[in-house]
Amino acid sequence: MASKSVSVPHRLRWPLGYTAVAVLVFLAYYYVIPNLGPDAQTFFRNWLPLTSVNEALVWVICALGLNIVVGYAGLLDLGFVAFWAIGGYVAGWLMSGKFYDVNFNFLGGASGPGIHISFWLVLIVGGAFCALWGVIIGAPTLRLKSDYLALVTLGFGEIIPQVFLNGDNIGGFNLTNGAQGITPVDPIAIGSTKLGPFDLVWKYLIFVGIAALVVFITLRLREGRLGRAWLAIREDELAASMMGVPLMRTKLAAYAVGAVAGGLGGVAFATHVNGVLPDRFNFSISITLLAMVVLGGMGNVWGVILGALVLAWINSTGLPQFGTSFNDQFGTNVNFPSYNFLLFGGILVLMMLFRREGILPESRTRLILKEPSRTDMESLHADMEEAAPELDEDLEPVIAADGTGEKA
């Protein structure tokens, strides 16, 4: 609670730390690794390629969004992939030659037929569009109690990718190109420079920046009125409502803000893989995101970031690479990446058994697990034990003050 007397102001502590880590990683990939010996370079290319870092950052952005819904407001969402997909398709529509009969270019990363709008604007549009969809999906669903809400979000997570998959003929209009998806998506343009497929370090910087923005927004919201309202709803919905918290509006806000992060992640992902493909947006993404939030520490931004980085890395690089090494070593032919959910499931079970609060738990949860809430009987007993001697002395002055009509 009481902050230690460090010369760095409290407010600047995380931005400085975050920037320091981000810059160190940047320098490592920009200067250090290219100048290492060939063996070390191969090691990094195999075990920690920059693409996997970039992809992990997309996961971080989306997981932070889901954390607002699940970790802050306590609403179980099993269909978060919907927002990732919507963000992706916004990028597909506004940054490609998809609508070739429209010719619109605004600071875009490519020219020619189609709509080519600047990546930065598309980020804003994607975020806003997802917020809108968050409200549209949320408004009818958020009235439901938590278990039913989980089921309905699960449904929406399935429906939206299906809409994209089958959206190549909506009354004769081809909105999504169906199973082919939309490729390629324009490169990111910074002024007149365009980031090509090998400018991964710069993309890294951009993704780190987007993640920082989401962290900033998340932390600011948490400290404010809305954050307290979310927390109250998570703890006791009815009591929160009795304090004057408008339940629907507050839950919708959680949904919409979370969706914005999902949209930003979706747009970033589209530029990362240079396209949008409908079969990428499946249920396993929602589940992986949820695992990241739970594993890292629900409600704690840093825990969620850690969880997202670790799981994304295991998924994209760690497991395949381990498999390759293992198979080379023992001459086996095991398809390790196909066991990723077995591994995740195992990790989750172990976490629930031994560290329910996550790797880096929220301080609230940590405290309450250390000193759990009392049961009714326990608290009655505590009253008898603790209060009795003290109250015998206290009671007299209370009664005396009563007569004088003391006012505060």
Place this chain on the structure above:
Amino acid sequence: MSGANGVTETREPMLELDEIHVYYGNIAAVKGLSLTVYPGEIVTLIGSNGAGKSTTLRAISGLLPVRRGTVTFQGRKLNGVADHEVVRRGIAHSPEGRRIFPKMTVDENLDMGAFLRKDKEGIAEDREMILELFPRLRERISQKAGTMSGGEQQMLAVGRAMMARPQLLLLDEPSMGLAPVLVDVIFETIVRIREQGTTVLLVEQNALAALEVADRAYVLESGSLKLHGPADELAEDQEIVSAYLGG
């Protein structure tokens, strides 16, 4: 403490229930109840388990719909007003079972009570007033509320409701599950809350204690009004004492 009936009834009522009916599904829990609360009063609703006392409070604060009849608060109809709006109108409800936020600190809980208020100075003032009222809460100000004893949690629930600076405070079974020493403290505090200008509508199973602090009482029986009158008279009524007070 209380005047005779004639004295109180010349004032404008603060809260008026007119023949209200409240249902859980198809089951009528309150059938045609009418009651009046005047400003500055402590009014208590007593009666046995399932008589409809808590249901009445829930209907007033918008947690349950009123199917027939009207609820009027300070001249405005309260029917159909959402629960979070009722707080804004000046009614705070300290619910049955306390329902504090267990993972929040005492301070944060009090803060939540003032959720709708924007007057920082007034909030600080009220916070100080509540900590005067409940010194135990000051000792535990940064403790997680869920780790406190039942009595402390009850104090917090009442204090939290007071943080809304309500004109009318609805208290649902504030003595339930408390050690006897703490019951006295809670009832003393109710008197002091009224002295600070807040009107109190109190639901209690501990009818004897409730009649001691209240000005007037309404006795409910299976959802309907059995009788009402000045609290001190009811406390002396042999029939009431034997039927409801376990005397």
